[in-house]
Amino acid sequence: MLVDSHCHLDRVDLSPYGGDFSRMIDAARAAGVEHMLCVSIDLEHYPEMLALVEPYSEISVSVGVHPGENERRDPQIDELVQLATHPKNVAIGETGLDYFRAAGDLEWQRERFRTHVRAARIADKPLIIHTREARDDTLKILEEEGAEAVGGVMHCFTETWEMAEAAIAMDFCISFSGIVTFKNAETLRDVARRVPLDRLLIETDSPYLTPVPHRGKSNEPRYVQHVAETLAYLHGRPVETIIEQSRENYYRLFGKPDA
Numbered sequence: 104m105l106v107d108s109h110c111h112l113d114r115v116d117l118s119p120y121g122g123d124f125s126r127m128i129d130a131a132r133a134a135g136v137e138h139m140l141c142v143s144i145d146l147e148h149y150p151e152m153l154a155l156v157e158p159y160s161e162i163s164v165s166v167g168v169h170p171g172e173n174e175r176r177d178p179q180i181d182e183l184v185q186l187a188t189h190p191k192n193v194a195i196g197e198t199g200l201d202y203f204r205a206a207g208d209l210e211w212q213r214e215r216f217r218t219h220v221r222a223a224r225i226a227d228k229p230l231i232i233h234t235r236e237a238r239d240d241t242l243k244i245l246e247e248e249g250a251e252a253v254g255g256v257m258h259c260f261t262e263t264w265e266m267a268e269a270a271i272a273m274d275f276c277i278s279f280s281g282i283v284t285f286k287n288a289e290t291l292r293d294v295a296r297r298v299p300l301d302r303l304l305i306e307t308d309s310p311y312l313t314p315v316p317h318r319g320k321s322n323e324p325r326y327v328q329h330v331a332e333t334l335a336y337l338h339g340r341p342v343e344t345i346i347e348q349s350r351e352n353y354y355r356l357f358g359k360p361d362a
């Protein structure tokens with residue numbers, strides 16, 4: 104059974120399902136998706152996100168503020184720790200650094216990132232890391248703040264093998280999204296081939312980054328199978344091997360929810 108390790112279910116286009124969230128979840132189940140991690144990007148909409156997914160045992164959540172989000176206020180460590188006590192919460196994030204869409208003095212991003220890592224260590228929850236064009240600073244902060252104590256995942260990975268290797272050394276998994284299915288993603292595919300199977304996760308990042316052959320549509324968890332198929336091809340393994348190993352890796356990192 105498939106696990107979608109990173110999605111934003113509160114942002115998925117429900118028009119194909121007549122606006123009915125439960126029908127979208129039914130479609131994921133029918134496609135063999137056993138579990139989904141609905142990832143927070145801000146605190147303003149967090150209560151609504153949590154209320155939407157709370158009735159579904161196959162959905163867990165994280166809490167955090169994306170580095171690209173312009174919150175009216177930055178989260179506090181104790182606030183993140185408290186929110187992480189909810190029974191559905193399994194992680195802190197997504198957090199990290201994104202220098203691609205930001206300019207000027209970005210010390211505020213780095214301080215926000217440090218806040219999340221410190222909260223994760225107190226809460227004893229793994230981290231979900233977003234990094235874009237900030238490779239050195241991301242690794243530096245993770246090391247300085249002792250992120251190895253909780254580990255986590257480099258989500259939607261698009262960086263170099265050297266960064267993946269450094270993250271793995273700090274007890275992080277590497278997660279691949281629909282980008283790895285794109286025809287122009289050969290450099291990323293080369294990295295994916297080198298990631299050990301016991302450090303591999305798969306995700307959709309729904310509703311973004313829809314994999315081939317569904318590009319042009321809004322992404323959703325039922326399409327995570329295509330990411331698994333591409334990784335199976337790259338590793339020369341049966342797709343069932345990738346599905347089961349990524350599932351095992353997910354539950355090892357985030358824990359298996361009660362039925």
